[in-house]
Each structure stands twice: as C-alpha cells, then as structure tokens.
Amino acid sequence: MNILDKIVADKRKEVDLKKSLITLPQLEASVMMERTSVSLAASLRKSNTGIIAEHKRRSPSKSVINQNLNVQDVAKGYANAGVCGMSVLTDGKYFGGSLDDLVLARASVNIPLLRKEFIIDEYQIVEAKAYGADVILLIAAILSREETKTLSELAKSMGLDVLLEVHNEEELQKSIMPSLDMLGVNNRNLKTFEVSLDTSKSLSEQIPDDFVKVSESGISSIEAIQELKKYGYQGFLIGENFMKTDDPGTSAKMFIDELKK
Numbered sequence: 001m002n003i004l005d006k007i008v009a010d011k012r013k014e015v016d017l018k019k020s021l022i023t024l025p026q027l028e029a030s031v032m033m034e035r036t037s038v039s040l041a042a043s044l045r046k047s048n049t050g051i052i053a054e055h056k057r058r059s060p061s062k063s064v065i066n067q068n069l070n071v072q073d074v075a076k077g078y079a080n081a082g083v084c085g086m087s088v089l090t091d092g093k094y095f096g097g098s099l100d101d102l103v104l105a106r107a108s109v110n111i112p113l114l115r116k117e118f119i120i121d122e123y124q125i126v127e128a129k130a131y132g133a134d135v136i137l138l139i140a141a142i143l144s145r146e147e148t149k150t151l152s153e154l155a156k157s158m159g160l161d162v163l164l165e166v167h168n169e170e171e172l173q174k175s176i177m178p179s180l181d182m183l184g185v186n187n188r189n190l191k192t193f194e195v196s197l198d199t200s201k202s203l204s205e206q207i208p209d210d211f212v213k214v215s216e217s218g219i220s221s222i223e224a225i226q227e228l229k230k231y232g233y234q235g236f237l238i239g240e241n242f243m244k245t246d247d248p249g250t251s252a253k254m255f256i257d258e259l260k261k
C-alpha cells in the first residue's frame, strides 16, 4: 500500500463518519453557500508571479514543518505578500490541518482559498464551499475519469474553481475535460517522495492551452520559477519553503519581490 492508498482508505472512513455527524442539508445551510467565490484561475492568468502559498504544518514526506504558527497570521501574511491564492491543507491525520484552518483563513483574507484535500466524495465539495473555499483540488491518481467528471461538474455548479493534479501522462490523458480550470503537475513522486521539476517540464506540452498550468511541490528558488515559466506554467504551489520559516508571510513577500525584479 502506498501513501495515497493509506490516505484514501482513512479518508473513506472519515467522510462516512462526518456524514453521520453533519448532514448535507446542514452543510447547505452555511452562510458561506451564498458567498461569491473568487477565481484562482483568473488571478493566476493576470499575474506575473503566480504564487499559490500553502499552509502546511506537517507532511508524510517531511514530518513536522512548523506547528507553531497561527493560520490567521499566515493567511494575512500571504495576502500582504501579494500571493495569487492560498492553499489550506484540511487533512488532519497526515498533514495536521483541519476545516477550522479553512474557516479561520476565510475570516482573515479575501484572496482565493484552495481546499487542499483528498477529495473522493461529493460531500467534501459541499463541505469545501460551506467552510469558505473558492477552489477544490482533485487528484487524478485516486479518481476514475467518471468520478473526476462528477466531482468537477458539481464544484463548477457551486461556483468553485477546480485544480486537477496529475503525476504522469496516463493520469493527464484520462482526466482532461472541460469542467477543469487548472492542471497541476505534482513534482513529488508520492511513492518515493522524490521531487523533480522535470515532471512539470516533461508534461507541459501535453496540457492544452485552455487550462492554467500549475507546477506543484519542491519549488524553492526564483530560478526554478523562471525555468518553469518557459514551459508555460502560470501557477506555482509552494508550501514547505515558506512554512519552514518563522514568518511565512514575510518569506513569501521577499520571494515575490525578488521574482518581480
């Protein structure tokens, strides 16, 4: 069993439990359902920098990254730095995140918020909207084409943007469909945890131009972004590089200021 298999097995149990605790009609009664979402894809299209900064306390590959921060401070810091969007990990067991993190980030900033989660059920999409997300992540490695279609169409019907994450050509080819806004190539091999920007480079040509291209994971230098831009990438998802510092907002600001030079 690889890490994704383990995460998904746990997620199925978690979602079943949640459905029995908070019903769909209860989620649908959230005031957030009336909120107009802010598009991350639009924000990336008009940006020269394209940074999506992540709130990430720990991860299966790195164990603890930073457990001492207040998510509201991190969100305000990222917004002040001029990021295009913020990614909030909501998985508890493997990443130390929660839906509370999403709500607190939403209460602090108006930038696009991505719910970074292992989505396998429509319930989690309603949940994302109800807790203030603007964007959901779908991971091709854990979904069939039919599931990707059903989930992405539901998200679009709720006004949410959809970022589809792929790791290889097979996942990309099986998943391309009009109900996606952004295609994210994850540079981290989730079986070995090895990170290589070559994954983004080699898949870039196969991503149709209608989708915003996002490169995810292992990005820590200006040079890497300049290189990825040559391959058509407009979005860059960065977690650990900012979160490992005492002040991720200031780190993101220095990074973005440097990128603008």
Ligand SMILES: O=C(O)c1ccccc1NCC(=O)[C@H](O)[C@H](O)COP(=O)(O)O
Pocket: 003, 054, 056, 059, 060, 061, 062, 186, 188, 190, 216, 217, 218, 219, 237, 238, 239, 240, 241
């Ligand atoms: O980060 C991990 O170890 C990980 C393991 C298993 C599944 C997903 C994982 N990460 C999710 C992500 O996509 C990253 O948090 C995100 O791309 C930021 O990556 P980084 O800049 O390398 O922190």
